[in-house]
Amino acid sequence: MSGSTKKTRRNPDCPHCRTGSETFRYSKSVYKFDVDLAREIVADGRLPVELDPEDVKYSVDTTHIYPEHVDHVDPSFPGIIAQMWYPEPDGTVSHGNTLIDGHHRAARCLRDNLPYFVVLLNEEESQRILLKGPNREEAFRIAGRVGQACPVPV
Numbered sequence: 026m027s028g029s030t031k032k033t034r035r036n037p038d039c040p041h042c043r044t045g046s047e048t049f050r051y052s053k054s055v056y057k058f059d060v061d062l063a064r065e066i067v068a069d070g071r072l073p074v075e076l077d078p079e080d081v082k083y084s085v086d087t088t089h090i091y092p093e094h095v096d097h098v099d100p101s102f103p104g105i106i107a108q109m110w111y112p113e114p115d116g117t118v119s120h121g122n123t124l125i126d127g128h129h130r131a132a133r134c135l136r137d138n139l140p141y142f143v144v145l146l147n148e149e150e151s152q153r154i155l156l157k158g159p160n161r162e163e164a165f166r167i168a169g170r171v172g173q174a175c176p177v178p179v
């Protein structure tokens with residue numbers, strides 16, 4: 026499925042319409058996700074679900090969006106949500122979701138008042154695509170070191 030361009034309107038003059046391998050960095054690059062692998066995983070026919078409009082807005086607000094690129098993406102193509110685990114300074118672990126692919130499609134839907142659909146990675150898949158940053162087990166191990174300096178910058 027990756028490499029298909031029939032649903033997009035890539036613009037040769039736009040540096041963001043790139044086709045190379047893709048990763049997504051999150052939280053000051055503490056986390057890095059393999060977006061290409063994620064796209065392979067979700068190409069199994071799983072059904073997209075509509076992302077809550079508040080989550081769409083949050084995903085767009087917390088990412089750098091290139092306004093000129095928003096018109097080049099196909100908003101009907103679903104984004105990808107991965108699960109992540111974050112060690113908190115108080116010794117607990119936050120378990121959350123983050124959009125790792127499709128931020129410009131999300132921005133397009135937000136702008137044009139369209140529903141935005143995403144496909145979800147389960148826990149095991151989310152750990153498989155994690156290139157950098159604590160996985161579930163590591164997050165609990167790091168969080169367990171209460172009283173020591175947290176090695177993950179927050």
Ligand SMILES: [Zn+2]
Nearest residue numbers: 039042094097
């Ligand atoms: Zn573009």
